[in-house]
Amino acid sequence: MRGEAGPGAALPGGRRRAESDPTGPGTGPGLGPRTPVPGPGAMMRFMLLFSRQGKLRLQKWYLATADKDKKKMVRELMQVVLARKPKMCSFLEWRDLKVVYKRYASLYFCCAIEGQDNELITLELIHRYVELLDKYFGSVCELDIIFNFEKAYFILDEFVMGGEIQDTSKKSVLKAIEQADLLQEEDESPRSVLEEMGLA
Amino acid sequence: MPAPIRLRELIRTIRTARTQAEEREMIQKECAAIRSSFREEDNTYRCRNVAKLLYMHMLGYPAHFGQLECLKLIASQKFTDKRIGYLGAMLLLDERQDVHLLMTNCIKNDLNHSTQYVQGLALCTLGCMGSSEMCRDLAGEVEKLLKTSNSYLRKKAALCAVHVIRKVPELMEMFLPATKNLLNEKNHGVLHTSVVLLTEMCERSPDMLAHFRKNEKLVPQLVRILKNLIMSGYSPEHDVSGISDPFLQVRILRLLRILGRNDDDSSEAMNDILAQVATNTETSKNVGNAILYETVLTIMDIKSESGLRVLAINILGRFLLNNDKNIRYVALTSLLKTVQTDHNAVQRHRSTIVDCLKDLDVSIKRRAMELSFALVNGNNVRGMMKELLYFLDSCEPEFKADCASGIFLAAEKYAPSKRWHIDTIMRVLTTAGSYVRDDAVPNLIQLITNSVEMHAYTVQRLYKAILGDYSQQPLVQVASWCIGEYGDLLVSGQCEEEEPIQVTEDEVLDILESVLISNMSASVTRGYALTAIMKLSTRFTCTVNRIKKVVSIYGSSIDVELQQRAVEYNALFKKYDHMRPALLERMPVMEKVTTNGPTEIVQTNGETEPAVLETKPPPSGLQPASQANDLLDLLGGSDITPVIPTAPTSKPASAGGELLDLLGDLNLTGIPSITAYNKNGLKIDFTFERSNTNPSVTVITIQASNSTELDMTDFVFQAAVPKTFQLQLLSPSSSVIPAFNSGTITQVIKVLNPQKQQLRMRIKLTYNHKGSAMQDLAEVNNFPPQSWQ
Numbered sequence: 008m009r010g011e012a013g014p015g016a017a018l019p020g021g022r023r024r025a026e027s028d029p030t031g032p033g034t035g036p037g038l039g040p041r042t043p044v045p046g047p048g049a050m051m052r053f054m055l056l057f058s059r060q061g062k063l064r065l066q067k068w069y070l071a072t073a074d075k076d077k078k079k080m081v082r083e084l085m086q087v088v089l090a091r092k093p094k095m096c097s098f099l100e101w102r103d104l105k106v107v108y109k110r111y112a113s114l115y116f117c118c119a120i121e122g123q124d125n126e127l128i129t130l131e132l133i134h135r136y137v138e139l140l141d142k143y144f145g146s147v148c149e150l151d152i153i154f155n156f157e158k159a160y161f162i163l164d165e166f167v168m169g170g171e172i173q174d175t176s177k178k179s180v181l182k183a184i185e186q187a188d189l190l191q192e193e194d195e196s197p198r199s200v201l202e203e204m205g206l207a
Numbered sequence: 208m209p210a211p212i213r214l215r216e217l218i219r220t221i222r223t224a225r226t227q228a229e230e231r232e233m234i235q236k237e238c239a240a241i242r243s244s245f246r247e248e249d250n251t252y253r254c255r256n257v258a259k260l261l262y263m264h265m266l267g268y269p270a271h272f273g274q275l276e277c278l279k280l281i282a283s284q285k286f287t288d289k290r291i292g293y294l295g296a297m298l299l300l301d302e303r304q305d306v307h308l309l310m311t312n313c314i315k316n317d318l319n320h321s322t323q324y325v326q327g328l329a330l331c332t333l334g335c336m337g338s339s340e341m342c343r344d345l346a347g348e349v350e351k352l353l354k355t356s357n358s359y360l361r362k363k364a365a366l367c368a369v370h371v372i373r374k375v376p377e378l379m380e381m382f383l384p385a386t387k388n389l390l391n392e393k394n395h396g397v398l399h400t401s402v403v404l405l406t407e408m409c410e411r412s413p414d415m416l417a418h419f420r421k422n423e424k425l426v427p428q429l430v431r432i433l434k435n436l437i438m439s440g441y442s443p444e445h446d447v448s449g450i451s452d453p454f455l456q457v458r459i460l461r462l463l464r465i466l467g468r469n470d471d472d473s474s475e476a477m478n479d480i481l482a483q484v485a486t487n488t489e490t491s492k493n494v495g496n497a498i499l500y501e502t503v504l505t506i507m508d509i510k511s512e513s514g515l516r517v518l519a520i521n522i523l524g525r526f527l528l529n530n531d532k533n534i535r536y537v538a539l540t541s542l543l544k545t546v547q548t549d550h551n552a553v554q555r556h557r558s559t560i561v562d563c564l565k566d567l568d569v570s571i572k573r574r575a576m577e578l579s580f581a582l583v584n585g586n587n588v589r590g591m592m593k594e595l596l597y598f599l600d601s602c603e604p605e606f607k608a609d610c611a612s613g614i615f616l617a618a619e620k621y622a623p624s625k626r627w628h629i630d631t632i633m634r635v636l637t638t639a640g641s642y643v644r645d646d647a648v649p650n651l652i653q654l655i656t657n658s659v660e661m662h663a664y665t666v667q668r669l670y671k672a673i674l675g676d677y678s679q680q681p682l683v684q685v686a687s688w689c690i691g692e693y694g695d696l697l698v699s700g701q702c703e704e705e706e707p708i709q710v711t712e713d714e715v716l717d718i719l720e721s722v723l724i725s726n727m728s729a730s731v732t733r734g735y736a737l738t739a740i741m742k743l744s745t746r747f748t749c750t751v752n753r754i755k756k757v758v759s760i761y762g763s764s765i766d767v768e769l770q771q772r773a774v775e776y777n778a779l780f781k782k783y784d785h786m787r788p789a790l791l792e793r794m795p796v797m798e799k800v801t802t803n804g805p806t807e808i809v810q811t812n813g814e815t816e817p818a819v820l821e822t823k824p825p826p827s828g829l830q831p832a833s834q835a836n837d838l839l840d841l842l843g844g845s846d847i848t849p850v851i852p853t854a855p856t857s858k859p860a861s862a863g864g865e866l867l868d869l870l871g872d873l874n875l876t877g878i879p880s881i882t883a884y885n886k887n888g889l890k891i892d893f894t895f896e897r898s899n900t901n902p903s904v905t906v907i908t909i910q911a912s913n914s915t916e917l918d919m920t921d922f923v924f925q926a927a928v929p930k931t932f933q934l935q936l937l938s939p940s941s942s943v944i945p946a947f948n949s950g951t952i953t954q955v956i957k958v959l960n961p962q963k964q965q966l967r968m969r970i971k972l973t974y975n976h977k978g979s980a981m982q983d984l985a986e987v988n989n990f991p992p993q994s995w996q
Contacts (some may be wrong), residue, residue, distance in 0.1 A: 013430045049406075049410075049461075050373075063265055063266075064265075064267070064988055065265075066872070068336075069335060070974050071301070071302050071303075071338075072338065073301070073303070074301065078267070087541070092566045092567070094532070094568060095532070095567070095568045095569070095570070096532040096533045096535070096536045096568050096570060096571060097533050098533060098536055098537075098570065099570060100570065101913055108507065125457055125461075125497060125500060125501050125504075126533070126537060127493055127494075127496055127497030127500050127533065127537060128454065128457045128497040128498075128501070129535070130493055130497070131447065131453060131454070131493065131494050131497055132454070136445075138944075153218065153222075154215055154218055154219075155257055155262075156262060156265065157214075157261065157291065157294060158289075161290065161294070164294075164297075164331050164335070165327075165331075168330075168331055168334045168335060168363060168366040168367070168370075169334045169335055169366050169367070169369055169370040169373075171366050171369065171400065171403045172361060172399060172400075172454055173366055173396060173399075173400060174360055174362060174395070174396035174399070175396065175399050175452050175454045175455055176395055176396065176444045176445055177443050177444075178446070179396060183327070183359065186324060187286070187290070187324045187327075190286040190322070190324055191290065193286075193287055194286055194287045195290075205513045
């Protein structure tokens with residue numbers, strides 16, 4: 008079931024080349040409901056993962072936003088990013104935020120940061136996250152993230168908190184996930200496994 | 208009751224749906240099953256059900272009925288349950304709903320759990336979506352964990368504290384004691400999050416900032432850590448493409464920026480490390496450039512010495528040449544921020560910036576355009592305008608209005624000649640005539656009126672422009688107005704600037720009438736055309752009857768504005784014919800309205816761009832008064848009065864208008880020019896003009912040229928004359944003399960010599976050359992007699 012160019016295509020986690028995509032001029036600022044800003048202007052507001060077809064695979068919000076607004080913003084931003092031409096840079100201005108995006112195989116990784124943030128290091132953040140996913144799943148592809156979305160969240164939550172990086176060591180983050188997974192396995196006693204197989 | 212299907216199974220099933228309707232049906236069925244499972248209070252499968260719910264929520268379906276279930280999962284003892292429960296809370300729960308407060312107690316318990324991974328979950332959830340109430344209740348627990356020796360928890364507690372502070376700024380104080388030893392940690396995770404915490408505190412509270420600067424001596428600590436990162440060998444755990452922990456480096460640089468801002472001592476303490484990072488960081492990969500970028504931002508924001516600032520701008524210049532368009536984009540953005548304060552340094556990269564106008568990326572083009580406008584000055588206006596006009600021609604429609612406005616402003620400020628100015632306006636009107644802003648039309652009309660000697664040329668060019676196409680409204684409006692005013696010049700073929708065309712009065716009226724009739728003409732445009740036709744009644748001789756007819760027809764126009772005008776004009780023909788010539792007389796030269804600061808051309812996303820064309824004078828770095836005193840001391844003579852030169856601005860003395868004034872009353876008899884100074888490759892020539900109106904005034908234009916192979920920068924010319932003279936030094940054209948005699952600095956000196964004494968002058972020159980500051984004094988005694996007699 009692992010396709011070539013589709014969700015089965017491996018995200019080139021180890022390599023550092025960005026893939027380029029199709030067309031469309033970046034649009035300027037849009038208007039929309041403004042959620043209150045708490046900080047002095049430097050944090051990641053949210054991160055999105057979505058496919059070329061506009062299917063959302065992960066959304067992590069670091070600023071409290073109403074559900075309705077979230078939906079609207081996601082829809083809008085996906086449209087803008089999917090319309091970008093291949094030759095364009097990875098940064099665009101959208102509403103009052105800067106958006107940093109990068110495509111890995113069939114998935115777009117998109118971060119919305121505030122004015123003071125460093126776009127180039129955000130690209131590195133995205134890449135680090137992909138590397139973590141890659142290490143964890145072993146040559147990760149979109150299907151892994153579809154079928155194990157909760158793991159993708161767990162990994163992200165071990166790497167980033169409140170929009171800031173928790174640990175800059177890949178090894179450290181992966182070890183923590185590993186240990187947590189072990190804890191999870193310990194929970195599962197042999198009895199419930201047999202139950203599920205209908206043998207108890 | 209069969210066991211609820213597993214998560215992966217559900218995902219697989221939903222993905223087989225071929226239509227939206229099919230998917231919806233599957234989802235509804237599963238939701239119903241999940242709901243009944245929840246009702247049965249089934250502990251075993253709650254986790255699985257919530258996980259499925261979260262998946263469906265991501266697809267866009269409502270999942271609020273799972274909120275309480277998440278809380279139950281969090282309260283469970285099983286780690287698996289907690290993991291999914293907390294995830295669900297973060298995805299489904301909203302601080303707007305009171306139900307989220309039920310989490311507080313669970314989180315409190317979990318913050319004190321024996322397993323660090325449970326504590327981690329609690330910290331993470333609190334740190335991502337904790338509401339103000341939760342933060343207030345749990346801040347104490349977080350603070351406790353901030354002091355633990357367990358680095359896994361410490362790093363998370365630090366970021367959780369950041370979130371608490373963001374939500375409830377008043378709680379910042381309580382975290383202060385715990386920050387004392389944070390930077391002594393070896394663990395990079397703790398270091399990174401600690402720097403983030405300190406950054407948050409310093410940014411939010413000036414008191415905290417002062418405290419960390421003075422009492423904690425934060426800057427030396429950060430410098431030490433950064434130095435270790437750079438100097439230390441390869442560390443596989445934190446290495447990214449050969450650079451040690453770039454994330455930490457960037458955060459430290461940002462904190463340094465905040466600490467160094469407006470503080471001389473702090474800025475000085477970090478000077479060396481910034482220079483070190485700026486010169487030693489590997490630039491072949493994005494990660495190195497990310498660090499350099501942050502370094503540049505820091506250098507530009509603190510009180511850095513000029514050498515460091517130049518280094519920073521040069522880094523940006525190198526970025527501009529990078530193949531990676533992300534880097535170019537970032538460079539352009541940064542240069543735009545610094546162009547006002549470090550104008551000359553940015554000028555050096557002008558040609559690269561102009562090249563970026565041709566980039567394919569829209570964001571880069573926009574930045575390049577804004578920056579280009581900021582860099583236009585009297586020296587480069589011709590070249591720059593050529594590029595910008597070409598850009599106007601070929602750019603996307605979204606840029607045209609801003610570009611047109613920018614060109615008008617720049618042309619007005621720096622036009623080297625009236626003819627050039629008119630030509631530029633014409634070019635914009637014909638290229639992007641429909642994108643020109645409405646307020647540009649009156650401005651242009653005023654400009655044209657004031658260029659008296661160009662009237663014939665202007666009206667001819669405008670006439671030719673609309674002959675072919677009268678759809679671009681602003682162009683047509685300006686043209687109509689001009690034809691109305693100067694139609695007589697048009698038909699009499701008086702143009703000097705170019706070959707005059709043969710036009711008859713009827714042909715002129717033809718075009719104006721076409722504009723009146725055309726569907727493409729806006730109401731405003733029609734108004735212009737009608738008034739123009741009316742004006743021509745006093746300027747034309749053979750076609751007055753035709754004009755009368757046209758005007759009377761429009762007396763019954765549906766357009767109320769036109770109707771009113773026509774009726775009034777009719778009256779002018781009939782009852783008030785004696786007043787007509789006076790009323791329709793040629794417009795006098797209008798008083799020049801000073802543009803009250805350049806308008807904000809671009810506003811991107813609420814982040815207002817700096818006014819593009821307003822350039823602050825680059826800091827001259829000199830104290831004029833003390834310099835003058837130096838001159839006095841050195842000369843020792845009490846009969847010499849020093850003159851304080853005006854600080855160099857980027858507006859040259861040779862702007863069109865001023866030159867016109869200058870030349871207006873000058874007597875250009877051939878007074879021989881002299882070389883006043885010629886040493887070390889710097890040559891200064893004086894050319895003279897005597898004023899016709901005031902025989903005591905001599906106007907000296909100095910020209911400084913540089914024959915060496917390196918530019919001379921920060922050039923300042925000062926002069927002192929004997930007491931009986933008076934001296935006025937006008938602004939120089941720039942402060943950089945380019946190498947190889949490729950350009951000059953010009954400056955005008957006006958000397959008042961009422962006693963007609965022999966002119967003598969002492970001059971002092973200061974400039975930077977080949978990295979060192981140069982200074983020289985000289986006496987000028989070879990003034991030709993005609994310059995002062």
